[in-house]
Amino acid sequence: MEQIQFWISVIATMAFAVTGVLAIADRGVDLFGVLVLGLITAIGGGTIRDIILGAPVFWSENQIYVWLALGASVLTFVAESFFTQPQIYRWMLYIDGFGAALFAIQGADKAWSMGYGLPVGPVILGVITAIGGGLIRDILAGRKTLIMSHELYAIPVTLGCCAYVLVLNFAPLYALEGSVLCMLGIFGLRAAAIYWDLRVPKMFITKTR
Numbered sequence: 211m212e213q214i215q216f217w218i219s220v221i222a223t224m225a226f227a228v229t230g231v232l233a234i235a236d237r238g239v240d241l242f243g244v245l246v247l248g249l250i251t252a253i254g255g256g257t258i259r260d261i262i263l264g265a266p267v268f269w270s271e272n273q274i275y276v277w278l279a280l281g282a283s284v285l286t287f288v289a290e291s292f293f294t295q296p297q298i299y300r301w302m303l304y305i306d307g308f309g310a311a312l313f314a315i316q317g318a319d320k321a322w323s324m325g326y327g328l329p330v331g332p333v334i335l336g337v338i339t340a341i342g343g344g345l346i347r348d349i350l351a352g353r354k355t356l357i358m359s360h361e362l363y364a365i366p367v368t369l370g371c372c373a374y375v376l377v378l379n380f381a382p383l384y385a386l387e388g389s390v391l392c393m394l395g396i397f398g399l400r401a402a403a404i405y406w407d408l409r410v411p412k413m414f415i416t417k418t419r
Contacts, residue, residue, distance in 0.1 A: 222309025248283025254343030307400035370396035
């Protein structure tokens with residue numbers, strides 16, 4: 211199971227970097243900017259989580275995540291025309307969504323295992339792990355953040371983390387099964403949002419002035 215999670219993490223990290231670069235590619239960013247923003251998108255959330263937890267930052271113990279993120283960023287810079295093809299870009303969004311699901315549950319599980327701010331802390335840190343890198347990227351790039359875009363990204367992650375914390379609290383013996391189901395639940399909601407272009411209903415959005 212750990213080997214499977216590792217390889218999924220590897221693929222998800224690369225997908226985060228690719229989608230992170232594509233999100234700011236139309237702004238005329240140079241190669242150094244691409245490397246910085248791609249890397250931040252890929253590892254930023256987990257880095258913030260570990261700093262809050264006071265734990266060793268995950269990539270300091272296994273730097274393959276850094277190198278893969280940098281490699282994926284360079285590849286996207288060189289082959290931007292390939293990755294911006296509608297079908298390829300759509301597949302990258304699905305992989306990105308699966309990565310967000312995985313990282314969210316991993317983040318929540320790590321916070322729970324360390325007894326950090328139970329029961330709310332694991333939910334918050336799970337969400338930060340999944341979307342923190344993208345938020346930092348958007349702020350640095352001066353673009354509308356995920357939270358402000360009305361895109362169904364953070365909401366599925368939050369719901370999945372809440373469900374996983376309930377499993378850990380009331381049915382800890384089924385933590386493994388619960389993690390898989392919650393992960394699939396997050397991905398399922400995100401995939402539906404991508405496929406049908408679902409967004410937050412207008413009734414839940416404040417009126418612009």
